[in-house]
Amino acid sequence: MTKQIPVRNPRTGETDYEITAMDAARIAAEADRLRAGQRAWAAWPVQRRIAVLREFRDAVARRRDDLIRVLVTDTGRLQVSVLEVDAVLAGIDRASRFAEETFAPADLSPTGDPTVRTTGDLVAYPLVAAISPWNFPFQLALIDVVPALLAGSAVMLKPSEMTPRFIPTLRECVAEAAGLADVFTVVEGDGATGAAMIDAADAVCFTGSVPTGRAVARAAAERFIPAFLELGGKDPAVVTASADLDSAASALLWGSTINSGHACMSIERVYVDHRVADAFVETLVAKAERVRLAHPEPADGQIGPIITGAQVTTIREHLDDAVAKGATIRTGGSIEVLDGGCYLRPTVVTGVDHSMRLMREETFGPIIPVMTFDGEDEAVALANDTEFGLSAAVFAGTAEEAMAIGHRIDAGGVSVNDVCLTGMVPEAEKNSFKMSGLGASRMGPPSVRRFLRRRALLVRETAGPRPWYYDAATTETEER
Numbered sequence: 001m002t003k004q005i006p007v008r009n010p011r012t013g014e015t016d017y018e019i020t021a022m023d024a025a026r027i028a029a030e031a032d033r034l035r036a037g038q039r040a041w042a043a044w045p046v047q048r049r050i051a052v053l054r055e056f057r058d059a060v061a062r063r064r065d066d067l068i069r070v071l072v073t074d075t076g077r078l079q080v081s082v083l084e085v086d087a088v089l090a091g092i093d094r095a096s097r098f099a100e101e102t103f104a105p106a107d108l109s110p111t112g113d114p115t116v117r118t119t120g121d122l123v124a125y126p127l128v129a130a131i132s133p134w135n136f137p138f139q140l141a142l143i144d145v146v147p148a149l150l151a152g153s154a155v156m157l158k159p160s161e162m163t164p165r166f167i168p169t170l171r172e173c174v175a176e177a178a179g180l181a182d183v184f185t186v187v188e189g190d191g192a193t194g195a196a197m198i199d200a201a202d203a204v205c206f207t208g209s210v211p212t213g214r215a216v217a218r219a220a221a222e223r224f225i226p227a228f229l230e231l232g233g234k235d236p237a238v239v240t241a242s243a244d245l246d247s248a249a250s251a252l253l254w255g256s257t258i259n260s261g262h263a264c265m266s267i268e269r270v271y272v273d274h275r276v277a278d279a280f281v282e283t284l285v286a287k288a289e290r291v292r293l294a295h296p297e298p299a300d301g302q303i304g305p306i307i308t309g310a311q312v313t314t315i316r317e318h319l320d321d322a323v324a325k326g327a328t329i330r331t332g333g334s335i336e337v338l339d340g341g342c343y344l345r346p347t348v349v350t351g352v353d354h355s356m357r358l359m360r361e362e363t364f365g366p367i368i369p370v371m372t373f374d375g376e377d378e379a380v381a382l383a384n385d386t387e388f389g390l391s392a393a394v395f396a397g398t399a400e401e402a403m404a405i406g407h408r409i410d411a412g413g414v415s416v417n418d419v420c421l422t423g424m425v426p427e428a429e430k431n432s433f434k435m436s437g438l439g440a441s442r443m444g445p446p447s448v449r450r451f452l453r454r455r456a457l458l459v460r461e462t463a464g465p466r467p468w469y470y471d472a473a474t475t476e477t478e479e480r
């Protein structure tokens, strides 16, 4: 029996769309079809795959306005929807460069044994399952898909069931790139669909929450397939007394509230030197109060609606818990329901500590809790007092001072005198630390390389001593 999944519109709160989940039998059949197509795809020179991905990019570019329109309907925000589509276009060119470098021809190299030289080839995982979240629906749907395809894998993608309206347009783009539909399919569905995909795939790329990531990792371990996990965060920022407070406040306001705070790498905790804390908070609050809601029209302001109903509950609970434990809301703080959509203005909270859910769990809302520190050691200890390790930011008077602190933070990407650079500058290789993820970097050249296994060819070239029991010489000796 087919399963229909209703989809909520975040600007109206109404359910006005639905998708049909693909069942396990169809996923298994689709996996067989993709694996068959992958054999020829992987055998092509990388330049031919790049040419197909360029056709796909051109199709996405032609449908840029359509894609932005459906993303706005699913997410309620405009500026970030534009950024998402443009990031995908740029990402195809960048990954193509990485792919060319990855497949550069290699000569036979010497080994420790002078009679043996070695080379090898790169063998793509035949079928990659890519499972993505709702917060950057389009960009995160394709972030792993493009490098996997360039590596020579086939891909089955399942975007989040919360934000699936771009799927029909994406399918049109796939159909317009010759041969791409043989190795890339986009399926609709929910968690059960995702679980069935893992059962059918040879590797999985998962972007989402820690609890689901754990289920994905278990399922992948059962099948001995690699799981590349990109999970949640509770990113800290440290602001020292020497920092340019005005610039730090602007950056942190943006980094905490962009996409309504629905970003894995959004800043969710700010630690500021106690000597400059009052001045910093005053500047931050003044700037926060100038930010506008994107209402009544998506183009009207910066902060769109909270995208999912579940997130409204989490945000409210974290704020209530903080206030109950003594925190002070300096600006924002109440969820406003406008025309059925739920909005929260940039919210600055002081008087926070690590007993509060707001400082420990991922909130995923436009909230900036600010806590003071006394000395660099305390700043580092507070920043590291978390189960997450996705990214972080440090602001100081000089890059050297900030980097000295950055080197001590347990996170996979540290922005110095800015925020969220790991998302904006995808060339920098990085790993997710602690509970924020697992596996090789999705940024930089490993974004392609991680879909390839290396097969070594070791060539015995000249006669010489060998560890064999029976060669011509020993046999002769034994016979005499």
Ligand code: NAD
Binding pocket: 131, 132, 133, 134, 135, 136, 140, 158, 159, 160, 161, 189, 190, 191, 192, 193, 194, 195, 198, 207, 208, 209, 210, 211, 212, 213, 215, 216, 230, 231, 232, 233, 263, 264, 265, 362, 390, 436, 437
């Ligand atoms: P989620 O874990 O609820 O769902 C993510 C995806 O997993 C969805 O497509 C869902 O249908 C699917 N899914 C659910 N159960 C599954 C199962 N058992 N097997 C396979 N697939 C299953 O996450 P979400 O709420 O959509 O996204 C928000 C989370 O994603 C946040 O925690 C955020 O920090 C994280 N995130 C991380 C990154 C990163 O790069 N590290 C980027 C964006 C978002």
